Amino acid sequence: MSQQTTETTSPTTRYDADERGYFGGTWGGRFMPEALVAALDELTLAWHDAMADPAFVADFERVLRDYAGTPSRLYHAERLSETVGARVLLKREDLNHTGAHKIRNVLGQALLTKRMGKTRVIAETGAGQHGVASATAAAWFDLDCTVYMGAVDTRRQALNVARMQLLGAKVVPVESGSATLKDAINEALRDWVASVDHTAYLFGTAAGPHPFPSMVRDFCRGIGDEARAQCLEQYGVLPDAVAACVGGGSNAIGLFTAFLEDEGVEIHGFEPGGDGVETGRHAATIHAGEAGVLHGARTFVLQDEDGQTVESHSISAGLDYPGVGPQHSWLAADGRATYTPVTDTQAMEAMALLSRTEGIIPAIESAHAIHGALEVAKRLGREKGPDATIIVNLSGRGDKDMGTAIEWFGLGDAEEGPEADLEQAAKEATQ
Amino acid sequence: MTASSTATAFATARAEGRSALIGYLPAGYPSVEGSINAMRAMVEAGCDAIEIGLPYSDPVMDGPTIQAAAQQALDAGVRTSDVLDVVAAVAETGVPTLVMTYWNPIERYGVERWAGDLAKAGGAGLITPDITPDHGSAWVEAADAHDLDKVFLVAPSSTDERIALTAEASRGFVYAAAVMGVTGARDATSDLAGPLVRRVRATGDIPVAVGIGVSNGDQAAEVAAFADGVIVGSAFVRCLLDHAGDEAAGLDALRALTTDLAEGVRRGQN
Numbered sequence: 001m002s003q004q005t006t007e008t009t010s011p012t013t014r015y016d017a018d019e020r021g022y023f024g025g026t027w028g029g030r031f032m033p034e035a036l037v038a039a040l041d042e043l044t045l046a047w048h049d050a051m052a053d054p055a056f057v058a059d060f061e062r063v064l065r066d067y068a069g070t071p072s073r074l075y076h077a078e079r080l081s082e083t084v085g086a087r088v089l090l091k092r093e094d095l096n097h098t099g100a101h102k103i104r105n106v107l108g109q110a111l112l113t114k115r116m117g118k119t120r121v122i123a124e125t126g127a128g129q130h131g132v133a134s135a136t137a138a139a140w141f142d143l144d145c146t147v148y149m150g151a152v153d154t155r156r157q158a159l160n161v162a163r164m165q166l167l168g169a170k171v172v173p174v175e176s177g178s179a180t181l182k183d184a185i186n187e188a189l190r191d192w193v194a195s196v197d198h199t200a201y202l203f204g205t206a207a208g209p210h211p212f213p214s215m216v217r218d219f220c221r222g223i224g225d226e227a228r229a230q231c232l233e234q235y236g237v238l239p240d241a242v243a244a245c246v247g248g249g250s251n252a253i254g255l256f257t258a259f260l261e262d263e264g265v266e267i268h269g270f271e272p273g274g275d276g277v278e279t280g281r282h283a284a285t286i287h288a289g290e291a292g293v294l295h296g297a298r299t300f301v302l303q304d305e306d307g308q309t310v311e312s313h314s315i316s317a318g319l320d321y322p323g324v325g326p327q328h329s330w331l332a333a334d335g336r337a338t339y340t341p342v343t344d345t346q347a348m349e350a351m352a353l354l355s356r357t358e359g360i361i362p363a364i365e366s367a368h369a370i371h372g373a374l375e376v377a378k379r380l381g382r383e384k385g386p387d388a389t390i391i392v393n394l395s396g397r398g399d400k401d402m403g404t405a406i407e408w409f410g411l412g413d414a415e416e417g418p419e420a421d422l423e424q425a426a427k428e429a430t431q
Numbered sequence: 432m433t434a435s436s437t438a439t440a441f442a443t444a445r446a447e448g449r450s451a452l453i454g455y456l457p458a459g460y461p462s463v464e465g466s467i468n469a470m471r472a473m474v475e476a477g478c479d480a481i482e483i484g485l486p487y488s489d490p491v492m493d494g495p496t497i498q499a500a501a502q503q504a505l506d507a508g509v510r511t512s513d514v515l516d517v518v519a520a521v522a523e524t525g526v527p528t529l530v531m532t533y534w535n536p537i538e539r540y541g542v543e544r545w546a547g548d549l550a551k552a553g554g555a556g557l558i559t560p561d562i563t564p565d566h567g568s569a570w571v572e573a574a575d576a577h578d579l580d581k582v583f584l585v586a587p588s589s590t591d592e593r594i595a596l597t598a599e600a601s602r603g604f605v606y607a608a609a610v611m612g613v614t615g616a617r618d619a620t621s622d623l624a625g626p627l628v629r630r631v632r633a634t635g636d637i638p639v640a641v642g643i644g645v646s647n648g649d650q651a652a653e654v655a656a657f658a659d660g661v662i663v664g665s666a667f668v669r670c671l672l673d674h675a676g677d678e679a680a681g682l683d684a685l686r687a688l689t690t691d692l693a694e695g696v697r698r699g700q701n
Contacts, residue, residue, distance in 0.1 A: 020565075020566075029566050030563075030566055031534055031561050031562055031566060032491075032561060032563075033491065033492050033560055033561055033584065033586070033608075034563050034583070034584045034585055034586045034588075034589055034593070034597065034608070035584075035586035035587075035588055035589075035608055035611055036588075037563060037586075037588070037589070037593060038586075038588040038589065038590060038593075039588065176495075176498060176502075177488065177489070177502070182489065183489075186489055186490070186491055189491045190491065190492075190494075190612075193491075193492070193611060193612055194610075194611055194612035196588065196611065197611075290539075292535045292538060292539060293534050293535040293538060293561075294489065294535065295489070295491075296561075301535070303535065303539065305539070306510055306511045306536055306539060306540070307487075307511070307535040307536035307537070307538065307539030307540065308487065308488040308505060308536070309488040309489055309535075
């Protein structure tokens with residue numbers, strides 16, 4: 001891993017950013033107040049220096065292994081595979097400490113924070129996964145931690161708010177704008193402008209100004225590096241396709257990076273289609289957005305004709321973001337990856353299906369990927385037979401989403417359980 | 432329409448041995464017409480230049496006061512085209528009129544189209560808080576083509592190299608962000624502003640205006656002692672927010688504050 005990681009700190013392939021942070025010469029960059037430029041330059045240098053330092057890389061690998069529990073398993077979902085006629089492999093990031101891939105990113109950034117001599121971290125969070133991961137890393141590394149969270153999200157993810165507080169973090173509800181993830185990012189950036197001398201911003205996804213898209217990708221790329229090696233070891237071949245959900249896109253880029261130069265491997269990202277793209281209530285940024293600048297990077301943005309950011313919608317707070325990481329924009333524009341919307345209903349059906357067939361309750365984010373991957377798997381099965389293989393990143397577990405599931409499926413009443421509804425949802429997910 | 436020159440306004444102030452006073456308000460708050468009336472009142476009471484905010488949904492550099500007014504303008508339906516109407520109306524007063532805007536609305540409007548329309552409206556130029564010269568080549572080219580001012584920001588955290596880069600790329604003046612933080616009135620002026628202004632001046636003779644935190648005549652006088660210009664935003668916006676629904680009272684408050692600040696920049700002659 002160390003060699004691969006170090007290589008990605010400079011643009012060695014057409015898929016990497018140039019030194020100014022642009023992917024494909026267009027996407028990304030750094031559209032930020034001058035006040036933060038010095039901090040971003042400092043971070044860029046520190047990140048390059050750290051990734052070139054075998055001691056740092058070894059520390060990162062050790063922390064991931066001993067504390068986070070990686071490598072995560074690559075699991076053959078046999079019953080799910082039977083339903084689609086192709087081999088479906090789940091990259092079990094849900095088994096990581098704190099229950100999601102996010103721990104990889106924050107442990108990397110927190111380790112870097114210690115190396116830079118800073119004493120405080122801030123983070124933004126949507127669903128709370130990144131906030132919990134940041135609070136966890138801060139506790140483990142003995143750093144002060146403040147997490148900004150949209151006020152709307154604090155209500156729909158109250159359990160994660162409590163988790164963060166128990167871990168010692170201060171959670172600040174953000175009331176401005178739409179009071180969701182994008183506004184939490186704005187507020188965190190404002191904090192950072194005023195505290196940058198002693199504070200690191202643990203950015204939660206592979207978006208934002210350079211170097212965050214590349215740095216977060218590198219801290220997450222173990223997902224794909226592991227999956228690629230595991231697939232070769234367990235099945236002797238590369239997969240025919242890989243799939244992941246895309247909000248900001250950290251878990252997806254973490255998986256995709258290892259396969260970008262494997263031309264025979266299809267790459268699929270699944271965006272939150274909300275109530276349906278045609279309704280306007282969605283967060284399918286690449287599918288339905290336009291090129292623009294948001295949170296420091298040029299990328300696809302949901303915006304109106306005046307360039308004002310449009311409020312996004314997804315049943316998954318973790319995907320409810322009107323922007324996307326700029327490398328995904330480049331992969332979409334370049335045609336290397338395909339991005340497709342998945343509706344709330346389709347995702348919830350997939351959540352029920354995975355729960356019923358494999359005994360695994362996925363995060364609703366990951367359920368988007370499950371639905372989309374099953375559609376791809378059906379096609380691959382028809383084209384190539386039952387040995388056709390797709391790797392799906394199961395980016396997180398669904399404990400945090402039980403409140404949403406209870407409401408959606410009408411769960412929780414032992415006498416009047418929604419058996420028929422769940423069976424129907426699971427059935428529809430395979431049709 | 433011919434744009435009033437920001438450089439001329441600074442030269443005039445300098446000839447009078449004082450700093451220029453630059454007042455900020457967002458376009459469209461409390462209404463498009465109301466914002467025009469407010470800015471004209473500020474000109475009549477002594478502002479040497481006007482900075483018109485283009486309301487934006489994700490204003491990273493703005494504090495709660497300016498964000499609140501801008502959000503109300505957006506909620507009321509203000510459009511980018513309305514901002515140009517405000518520019519045209521304020522520019523008629525003869526003072527240089529600049530637009531302060533985050534980048535995405537300009538990119539969406541079309542950079543070249545924006546530059547052309549801004550020039551036609553009589554605008555003097557643009558203040559861009561979220562693009563730096565090294566990531567703003569599209570704007571630099573369009574501004575140069577239309578003879579518009581390019582006002583970039585420097586901050587206390589800027590390296591000498593970046594200050595030189597910014598001063599070189601700027602036209603009109605350099606905006607020195609006096610504190611490491613977002614916009615908003617503060618009780619005391621920053622002790623970071625003076626050294627920052629000196630560092631910019633060491634690169635050449637482009638005027639340097641200090642913004643963020645100034646809210647009264649005494650603070651303006653302090654800043655005027657070492658800067659070519661004093662930029663006031665949140666305190667002006669507060670005048671309107673505090674008199675929501677009573678335009679006459681809001682305008683009275685704006686005139687009183689402008690007069691206080693204009694006297695301040697004259698007391699603090701440098």
